[in-house]
Amino acid sequence: MNEIATRRRATVHDVARTAGVSLATVDRVLNARAGVRAATIERVEAAIAELGFQRDLSASLLARARDLRVTFIIPEGSNEFMASLAQAVANRAGPALADRLHLDIIRIKALDAMALAHCLDSLQPSACDCAVIVAGEDPSVLVAVDAATRRGILVVTLVSDLPGSSRRAFIGIDNTAAGRTSASLMGRFCTGHGKVGVIAGSLHLRDHRDRLEGFRQVIAAEFADIEIIGPIEGHDEHAETAAQVTTLLAQHPDLAGIYNLGAGNAGLVSALTASGRAGTIRVIAHELSEPTRRGLLSGVIDVAIDQNPDGEIRAAIGAARALALDSSAAAPIEPIEIGIFLRDNLR
Amino acid sequence: MNEIATRRRATVHDVARTAGVSLATVDRVLNARAGVRAATIERVEAAIAELGFQRDLSASLLARARDLRVTFIIPEGSNEFMASLAQAVANRAGPALADRLHLDIIRIKALDAMALAHCLDSLQPSACDCAVIVAGEDPSVLVAVDAATRRGILVVTLVSDLPGSSRRAFIGIDNTAAGRTSASLMGRFCTGHGKVGVIAGSLHLRDHRDRLEGFRQVIAAEFADIEIIGPIEGHDEHAETAAQVTTLLAQHPDLAGIYNLGAGNAGLVSALTASGRAGTIRVIAHELSEPTRRGLLSGVIDVAIDQNPDGEIRAAIGAARALALDSSAAAPIEPIEIGIFLRDNLR
DNA sequence: TTCGTTTTGAGGTACGTACCTCATGAGCGC
DNA sequence: GCGCTCATGAGGTACGTACCTCAAAACGAA
Numbered sequence: 001m002n003e004i005a006t007r008r009r010a011t012v013h014d015v016a017r018t019a020g021v022s023l024a025t026v027d028r029v030l031n032a033r034a035g036v037r038a039a040t041i042e043r044v045e046a047a048i049a050e051l052g053f054q055r056d057l058s059a060s061l062l063a064r065a066r067d068l069r070v071t072f073i074i075p076e077g078s079n080e081f082m083a084s085l086a087q088a089v090a091n092r093a094g095p096a097l098a099d100r101l102h103l104d105i106i107r108i109k110a111l112d113a114m115a116l117a118h119c120l121d122s123l124q125p126s127a128c129d130c131a132v133i134v135a136g137e138d139p140s141v142l143v144a145v146d147a148a149t150r151r152g153i154l155v156v157t158l159v160s161d162l163p164g165s166s167r168r169a170f171i172g173i174d175n176t177a178a179g180r181t182s183a184s185l186m187g188r189f190c191t192g193h194g195k196v197g198v199i200a201g202s203l204h205l206r207d208h209r210d211r212l213e214g215f216r217q218v219i220a221a222e223f224a225d226i227e228i229i230g231p232i233e234g235h236d237e238h239a240e241t242a243a244q245v246t247t248l249l250a251q252h253p254d255l256a257g258i259y260n261l262g263a264g265n266a267g268l269v270s271a272l273t274a275s276g277r278a279g280t281i282r283v284i285a286h287e288l289s290e291p292t293r294r295g296l297l298s299g300v301i302d303v304a305i306d307q308n309p310d311g312e313i314r315a316a317i318g319a320a321r322a323l324a325l326d327s328s329a330a331a332p333i334e335p336i337e338i339g340i341f342l343r344d345n346l347r
Numbered sequence: 348m349n350e351i352a353t354r355r356r357a358t359v360h361d362v363a364r365t366a367g368v369s370l371a372t373v374d375r376v377l378n379a380r381a382g383v384r385a386a387t388i389e390r391v392e393a394a395i396a397e398l399g400f401q402r403d404l405s406a407s408l409l410a411r412a413r414d415l416r417v418t419f420i421i422p423e424g425s426n427e428f429m430a431s432l433a434q435a436v437a438n439r440a441g442p443a444l445a446d447r448l449h450l451d452i453i454r455i456k457a458l459d460a461m462a463l464a465h466c467l468d469s470l471q472p473s474a475c476d477c478a479v480i481v482a483g484e485d486p487s488v489l490v491a492v493d494a495a496t497r498r499g500i501l502v503v504t505l506v507s508d509l510p511g512s513s514r515r516a517f518i519g520i521d522n523t524a525a526g527r528t529s530a531s532l533m534g535r536f537c538t539g540h541g542k543v544g545v546i547a548g549s550l551h552l553r554d555h556r557d558r559l560e561g562f563r564q565v566i567a568a569e570f571a572d573i574e575i576i577g578p579i580e581g582h583d584e585h586a587e588t589a590a591q592v593t594t595l596l597a598q599h600p601d602l603a604g605i606y607n608l609g610a611g612n613a614g615l616v617s618a619l620t621a622s623g624r625a626g627t628i629r630v631i632a633h634e635l636s637e638p639t640r641r642g643l644l645s646g647v648i649d650v651a652i653d654q655n656p657d658g659e660i661r662a663a664i665g666a667a668r669a670l671a672l673d674s675s676a677a678a679p680i681e682p683i684e685i686g687i688f689l690r691d692n693l694r
Numbered sequence: 695t696t697c698g699t700t701t702t703g704a705g706g707t708a709c710g711t712a713c714c715t716c717a718t719g720a721g722c723g724c
Numbered sequence: 725g726c727g728c729t730c731a732t733g734a735g736g737t738a739c740g741t742a743c744c745t746c747a748a749a750a751c752g753a754a
Binding site: 383 | 711
Binding site for chain 2: 340
């Protein structure tokens with residue numbers, strides 16, 4: 001038998017006694033309030049370390065006058081993945097309330113950096129402890145993130161990171177690894193066959209660039225007999241993607257595979273179906289959405305690479321909670337896995 | 348802007364006022380204590396429903412004299428997966444403490460139903476609110492689970508379920524779907540090639556049987572040109588598996604793939620490496636452990652199918668917490684995904 | 695009715711932290 | 725020594741639930 005823990009947890013009282021200070025001083029240190037000498041802060045922190053003191057989350061949440069407020073800012077539009085992120089937040093809102101977490105969602109225009117920046121600027125610290133954003137890489141967003149941080153709002157990036165900013169955590173997958181994984185599968189599917197077409201949404205998007213780079217790396221290193229056609233840009237639109245795929249198929253009667261690293265999968269599926277070559281071409285796409293799900297079930301798509309929206313939202317909420325309760329802490333790192341789905345393990 | 352919630356949460360006081368009873372009565376109903384007429388219970392429950400009252404977890408945990416105690420009973424031995432489950436529990440023990448959760452681990456002899464039953468019998472309700480077990484399908488375990496439930500200990504099954512018992516939740520993957528997924532990948536890897544060897548640990552294990560069944564289903568339905576050799580039983584032992592694989596390779600010089608649905612992966616890797624045919628044969632194995640990780644990195648193994656131990660433990664703890672706080676509630680269902688890992692998306 | 699039992703009410707304390715006020719201490723420059 | 729500021733202490737209340745005791749009320753059976 002393997003007992004893990006142990007005796008009674010240390011409380012603030014224990015910390016005060018050990019540090020030789022009063023409860024009020026410990027409280028000031030713990031909650032980063034002013035009016036404590038540096039030397040005293042050190043004494044208290046030493047006591048905290050010595051006792052292994054951990055703030056009791058239950059009591060801490062209970063004692064706060066207000067709940068923690070987390071605001072999600074999520075792009076709106078036809079992108080199914082963003083919609084499922086928003087849905088995941090909505091699903092968590094109820095249960096989270098019992099944990100004293102208040103979740104808000106704000107939908108803003110997709111790919112509009114100014115809208116995101118304005119939205120961040122409009123957040124009041126009194127109404128929002130933590131903002132979770134899907135950020136594009138834009139200077140105005142970076143400025144807004146830093147301003148929000150200075151106002152006392154914690155910022156967490158989701159899906160797409162904003163390195164160089166004061167964001168306190170990033171929750172998302174490694175898109176280069178996702179591209180490598182796709183190549184690794186595609187290479188094994190198409191050994192000795194030849195051509196693979198690659199479709200992107202836009203090479204201005206960082207995650208798409210990353211996926212493409214990873215895909216190219218592995219194809220070049222391990223599957224030298226495979227020739228990459230493209231990338232073609234479908235701008236994440238169904239109609240445009242369908243047109244591009246139709247052209248691609250016509251130009252390459254010997255095409256062995258297609259990798260769509262962007263959105264617009266409904267167009268991909270319809271074009272392939274119309275061509276009559278569905279099933280003979282190996283297809284890898286991104287995100288488990290309605291179109292890819294249909295594609296997997298009908299055999300048009302072989303594999304969907306996915307970042308689990310529920311998992312990402314759960315991780316984001318966890319990070320927000322941990323940061324809000326102890327803003328000096330590092331964000332907990334709960335790695336988001338790259339999901340690989342075939343018809344047989346659809347969730 | 349999309350406001351989700353709302354006004355102040357209802358408290359027990361509100362429930363008491365609405366139901367027209369005293370706080371004490373509400374408390375008796377909420378905590379299932381005796382001494383309340385059925386008609387009164389109904390009134391209180393109606394008020395709870397009307398107000399949408401949810402017990403405040405923070406306050407609830409704080410008010411309890413003792414922490415929630417969750418005991419994990421996990422098989423010991425050379426099985427790396429079980430070791431990583433235990434490790435995952437140990438990793439969570441610290442952080443969980445801040446949430447008033449006390450985690451214990453008991454390791455018992457693997458595949459020993461009597462040991463598990465005895466262990467369950469020895470759990471005292473005063474020292475354990477919830478037991479999480481990796482159960483084999485054995486009548487003695489079933490009896491012990493029901494006895495524990497009657498003593499007031501909640502039982503949750505992990506990895507392998509125990510249908511027909513009074514266990515309150517099951518956390519694990521769908522092993523049939525895992526087998527189907529493996530077949531779907533293997534079929535695409537080996538189109539037109541011919542023979543695929545299948546290795547199991549033991550066909551007495553339910554999860555192994557399920558995986559085999561799923562694998563066979565999909566090969567038969569979709570890849571009729573593939574012939575399944577085996578299954579061979581390696582009993583999850585490294586040495587025995589190595590010997591079986593060596594024989595298999597010698598007997599089938601044209602083998603295109605190997606699916607190991609059991610453990611013993613170190614033996615699989617060493618036999619393949621020794622044969623000189625590593626890399627020319629597609630290999631799918633189960634569980635991300637040291638041997639499979641090495642196999643993926645060296646190119647001996649193409650794909651590892653995994654059930655994320657951290658995710659399973661997290662889900663089990665979540666279920667235990669929810670059940671312990673409201674034992675009449677249904678266990679929260681957080682589906683465990685089937686993880687698919689290549690060298691390129693190793694975590 | 696009367697006795698006994700069961701149900702209900704009233705009111706308390708406790709959990710550990712957050713946050714508040716007020717008083718007192720130490721330390722400073724002059 | 726003065727007055728001043730800043731650091732700290734002392735002690736309180738509040739959060740929402742759990743759990744306790746004791747008394748009062750309701751109910752049932754004789």
